[in-house]
Amino acid sequence: MLLCYVSANETGEIAPHPSVIMYWSLSVSVFSLGGLVSSFFVGWIADKLGRIKAMMVVNTLAVIGALLMGLAPLGQAHALVIAGRLITGLYCGLSSGLVPMYVGEISPTALRGALGTLHQLGIVTGILISQIVGLDFILGSKDLWPVLLGLSGVPAVIQTICLFFCPESPRYIYIKLGREEVAKRNLRKLRGGDYDPSKDIEEMKREKEEAASEKKVSIIQLFKSPNYRQPLLVSLVLHISQQFSGINGIFYYSTSIFTKSGISQPVYATIGVGAVNTVFTIVSVFLVERAGRRSLYLIGLAGMCICAVIMTIALALLHERAGMSYLCMVAIFLFVIFFEVGPGPIPWFIVAELFSQGPRPAAMAVSGFCNWTCNFIIGMCFQYIAEACGPYVFIIFAVLLFGFTIFTYFKVPETKGKSFEEIAAEFRKKKLKGLKATEMEYLGSSTDA
Numbered sequence: 001m002l003l004c005y006v007s008a009n010e011t012g013e014i015a016p017h018p019s020v021i022m023y024w025s026l027s028v029s030v031f032s033l034g035g036l037v038s039s040f041f042v043g044w045i046a047d048k049l050g051r052i053k054a055m056m057v058v059n060t061l062a063v064i065g066a067l068l069m070g071l072a073p074l075g076q077a078h079a080l081v082i083a084g085r086l087i088t089g090l091y092c093g094l095s096s097g098l099v100p101m102y103v104g105e106i107s108p109t110a111l112r113g114a115l116g117t118l119h120q121l122g123i124v125t126g127i128l129i130s131q132i133v134g135l136d137f138i139l140g141s142k143d144l145w146p147v148l149l150g151l152s153g154v155p156a157v158i159q160t161i162c163l164f165f166c167p168e169s170p171r172y173i174y175i176k177l178g179r180e181e182v183a184k185r186n187l188r189k190l191r192g193g194d195y196d197p198s199k200d201i202e203e204m205k206r207e208k209e210e211a212a213s214e215k216k217v218s219i220i221q222l223f224k225s226p227n228y229r230q231p232l233l234v235s236l237v238l239h240i241s242q243q244f245s246g247i248n249g250i251f252y253y254s255t256s257i258f259t260k261s262g263i264s265q266p267v268y269a270t271i272g273v274g275a276v277n278t279v280f281t282i283v284s285v286f287l288v289e290r291a292g293r294r295s296l297y298l299i300g301l302a303g304m305c306i307c308a309v310i311m312t313i314a315l316a317l318l319h320e321r322a323g324m325s326y327l328c329m330v331a332i333f334l335f336v337i338f339f340e341v342g343p344g345p346i347p348w349f350i351v352a353e354l355f356s357q358g359p360r361p362a363a364m365a366v367s368g369f370c371n372w373t374c375n376f377i378i379g380m381c382f383q384y385i386a387e388a389c390g391p392y393v394f395i396i397f398a399v400l401l402f403g404f405t406i407f408t409y410f411k412v413p414e415t416k417g418k419s420f421e422e423i424a425a426e427f428r429k430k431k432l433k434g435l436k437a438t439e440m441e442y443l444g445s446s447t448d449a
Contacts, residue, residue, distance in 0.1 A: 034089020070150020
């Protein structure tokens, strides 16, 4: 669209010039680069302005990014698109931390997982809409693509208007600002006028006392303190597993994968992936509070691992056996379904469940940084890895997914229906068991000696 330098390969097929691949990979991955930089500031801006005001302020970045991309034809088009993607990435890095934090703090314990999944639902719905309006006969044409990119700022404007009607997080108001009556009033707005907020206030009081004893936790303190080591490890591995599962390889380059699979209309197959993505995110909203986070994550990772193996086999035998293109397509759709059942939505809201108010902003910032860093690596490197590995590229993800499944089975706790206090107590219990086991091993070795 922006660059059209091509060269012919040995078979006479038109192949993209290396500079085109570089610019394309950069325009894809620079979005993640912006996200990983800004994700470090999630905790700071959330505590400084509050959750609502912070979301309103960062929405300005989305508008600026959209304007740069929309006005790209007036200048160096590829440079302005890359700059716009970078600024939009800065916005998304902040927003993807602020939204789950706010939703986790305002949600009732029994619905925290379901409401947390709505964040992912909003993302995949946006992806599907953009895929549809990006069709050639709608806004994806040579003349209208700037309009398509410029419209990316519209949701941020709509969200800003809606946020004027949203109450600030009662948890933030009570624990950070100490304004109990305002917190009660906001709880009644969220739950209904007749709601008795005393139970929530009691839980917040205990959390505030704990936060007072530990005070605000910085990112350095988060890594240094042994109390946060286990939940931090779980949070980081969950975010790494989400990105290194291979899902963004499919999302970023699904059209080219379908083309290689011999699908006659690959763009519509890509839209089909987006539709399946959205439908099964909705399914996850209803499943997450019934099946639990840990169970869904295990099912999702194991299912994706099997699908990655099937995809590898199908791509390797694509030109040797009939029907392999359809097997590959089914594997891709199932891969996306398993992703949205667990690994898609859960990492974004489980971090807010694993940490109390004191370390939560720092934990969200570190986890977000980890997620966006992995996203950047995949966006920048996947096309080169795919070129080097050919049809065997997804076997790499299959091995990684197997390892993530084993880790989840042994290390990730179930957080369904548990308060922040109960989840913290479970980690302390596991830590105590580990210390006792180490002590017994030491005593055994001493006795043997």
